[in-house]
Amino acid sequence: MKIYRYYCIILLTMLMGGILVFPLEEVSSGEKVKGGQVCMECHPEVRKEVFSQNGHRPAERGNCVECHNPHTAKHDNLLSEIGGRLCYRCHKKEKKEFAREHVHLPVGKGECTKCHRPHSSINKSLLIENRNKICFSCHPQEKIFSRKNIHSPLKKGNCMKCHDPHASDGEFLLAKDGKKICISCHSVKDPNLVKSHNNYQLKGADCLGCHNPHSSNNKSLVREFFHKPFAAGKCNSCHLSSGIIKKGDKELCFSCHPEVKKEFQKVFSHIRGVKGNVCLECHNSHVSDEHALKKARDDRICFSCHSDTKKRVMGTSPEYKYKHPKFEEFKCTSCHQAHGSDYRLLLSSDENSSCGNCHEAQGKFTHPIGKESIDPRSKRGMTCITCHNPMGAIEEFALRFGRKKELCTQCHRHNM
């Protein structure tokens, strides 16, 4: 009997607590609903939308003032706050969860409504589009999986099987560590899998190093380009019979690629490393989807070390409003030499020639530049990047200063 008494007490307490937390009266006939009713008299389309679909809780409760100011507001649609700041006033838990190293761009910019509808949606989680289609509205399918063989979750549009749409501790917004995510579906003990890898120890292997998780023209989603010895099955070119890489670290690579060694012997040598073969910092020794067997796209490789540049250039700072168009193509190596250079900033030639490679007209017809045109501030010959910051700038044409006056008066002080 005693135990029933306890159950009764617990149930009653929960009931009372529930009434306190979710006051029914307020939902059905309280002031807030009245407020909502007033709003919806003029905005019937919102009422229709909210009650015919999955509604946002404040909208369902008629609590319009949770987000809107009925009289005046600084922001469009009489919103009391803008973007993510408005949403995070209630979604505090999410705000905490999203504070991770890799954040989905709209989340970082506070653009929650890029994916979610604020009032209601026919989709779960107030998504603007079906869960299986929503990612493709920004990431077109033809770009992500243009190749013949497609990873089965992707065929079904189940991107969230592998990716966290908001934020992640790992690259590519992966829901789990890159080395663990594949084995959540593909068992490393599967005899067929082990056999197809020549009995190579798969536990802890970096599957994504060799397999494209989206699509490939090769079987088993193996990446596109093969290292010649690997394609020829000549593993012993680089490995001992035990599987261990032959001694000599980067010298191993230089023995077949001697021309690359010279590329490092420059004023600015880009060679860096503590983990054995430094070549493998940027290249994959077996297969890759990138030219020269690069591990990933230029920007991903470069920004993995140049994190401050990434923050500056890819961030939302107005100081980098005007960016070089090559950033949109993620081609750092269009201007910079990856191994080493005798020129500033690892450029392939001096500043003026580097820019002139693409900007032919400006290279011929411009403010005087070169050794004869001395910048009075530094007493050094002027170059294109004296006035432009090719990485990005606050002013149009990536100019370092406003072109109406400030740019010119840097040097021509007495002519003004």
Next chain:
Amino acid sequence: MDKENKPLYKRIIVITNTLLLILFAGVLQLIYPVSQARGEWELVGTIYGDDLIGPLNQPSGIFFDEEKQRVYLADTRNNRLLSYGSNFEFLSEFSAEGKLELPTCIVRDSKKRLIVTESKKNQVTIIDIIGKKIYPLDFSHAPQGGDVIPGNLALDGGDNLYLIDRAGGKILVFDNQGKYLRAIKTEGGLGGFNDVRVGAKGNVYALDTLQGKVYVFDKKGKLLFQFGKRGEKRREFEFPVSLAVDRRGLIYVVDQHKNMVLIFNGDGEFQGEFSEFGWREGRLNFPSYIFIDRSQRIYVVDRDNDRVQIFKRL
């Protein structure tokens, strides 16, 4: 309206606004005492190219010889070494009859030998002017000696040479006869060491650019402590590339992307910074190297302005 006929109330508004602005600037100064830290530093000299020697071209390393009171500068792209007097007046130029190739770092030992890293040859060259000999330092006895890509250099009081191995991310130590002694390294570094100096007490200071950390080792290479991280805060590094230690034990770190010199005390506590991005004298554009002489003059190689600027605390 004529200025003389300005009504009194407008004048009062202008005066009040001016006072408010001064007050605001004062409060800002209290909160961010940046300009104060900058104001403590005076530019005492600048080394440029001139008509006699032509412009400098991507200068890299600099060294001050206390005994001879001479500045030695590696003018890298011009394949030469330049020497200057203690007041930064040009003295001489040396290119080993055109044989020097991309000298990037330079030190001078007590035997009056210049020790230079030559990037193009991938070697450290010893220039014994008295013995009239030029020969490379032998790395072959160092572990993975064939793999060494030499970087910055430093000497301790006993003329032991500390050499950054860029490929191995470690510091190789050689005695004054060129015999390999030991390596200094850390576990788990991202990119390894980029610069090294030896303090007055023999402690070894090393900088890891990609981790944004300063490591302090004792004479035997035992790690004493480390500090620093990369980030956006005032005391954090964006892209630190070179460091120096003064006689009082203050550590100066050049941040190439902040275009500043950040100062820390011997415990790694942030003390302030000086300079900023720019082209005018006193400002920096991709600085690449720092050196401090016994007179506490701070030489900063202002690489992309093709000059060296020498600062001193007021």
